[in-house]
Amino acid sequence: MANEAGTDAPAVDGEGVRRRDFINIAAVSAAGVGGVAVVVPLVAQMWPSADVLAESSTEVDIGAIQPGQAIKAVFRKQPVFIRNLKPEEIEAANKVDVATLRDPQTLAERTKEGHENWLITMGVCTHLGCVPLGTGEGESKGEFGGYFCPCHGSHYDTAARIRKGPAPKNLHVPDYEINGTVVKIG
Ligand code: FES
Numbered sequence: 001m002a003n004e005a006g007t008d009a010p011a012v013d014g015e016g017v018r019r020r021d022f023i024n025i026a027a028v029s030a031a032g033v034g035g036v037a038v039v040v041p042l043v044a045q046m047w048p049s050a051d052v053l054a055e056s057s058t059e060v061d062i063g064a065i066q067p068g069q070a071i072k073a074v075f076r077k078q079p080v081f082i083r084n085l086k087p088e089e090i091e092a093a094n095k096v097d098v099a100t101l102r103d104p105q106t107l108a109e110r111t112k113e114g115h116e117n118w119l120i121t122m123g124v125c126t127h128l129g130c131v132p133l134g135t136g137e138g139e140s141k142g143e144f145g146g147y148f149c150p151c152h153g154s155h156y157d158t159a160a161r162i163r164k165g166p167a168p169k170n171l172h173v174p175d176y177e178i179n180g181t182v183v184k185i186g
Helices: 014-046 050-055 087-095
Strands: 058-061 070-075 078-084 118-122 145-149 154-157 162-164 176-179 182-185
Touching (some): 118 182
Antiparallel strands (some): 176 182
């Protein structure tokens, strides 16, 4: 660093050195702040905020859900049903002639290969958005053994397909993946 005389010899005035150092540091800091000020808005535009990221997926350990049981979880502030189908419920779903359905889909199309017993759907009736019954112990599962929406009487079967009542569509299947005993939804 050149001293005030324009040479590279160290400054003899200790206070002068400190003052120049402060000026240098202040200049670097200002440049740094300017850099950050430019970068932050770009980053903010490229990435969702932390709370959006936190809500974008839900992980549920399904290891304790026995065949025939279902639970209600929350995904993006809405109920999601996770059901471990019994073999007879799978059989009942597969027996249905898909061509007769209002919203034709097979159970295989609504589950993951190798995990046909795991039926994961939104718990939101496709009529007007009530939460159907059928996950809780002793709750009505409707005439087709799946879910029953008490608001206007929609009955869903063991693949959560609409079978009777005003709902136009099957319960929606969200994106999800199963890793061991953990389901990651979203
Ligand atoms: S909201 Fe479910 S039947 Fe109307």
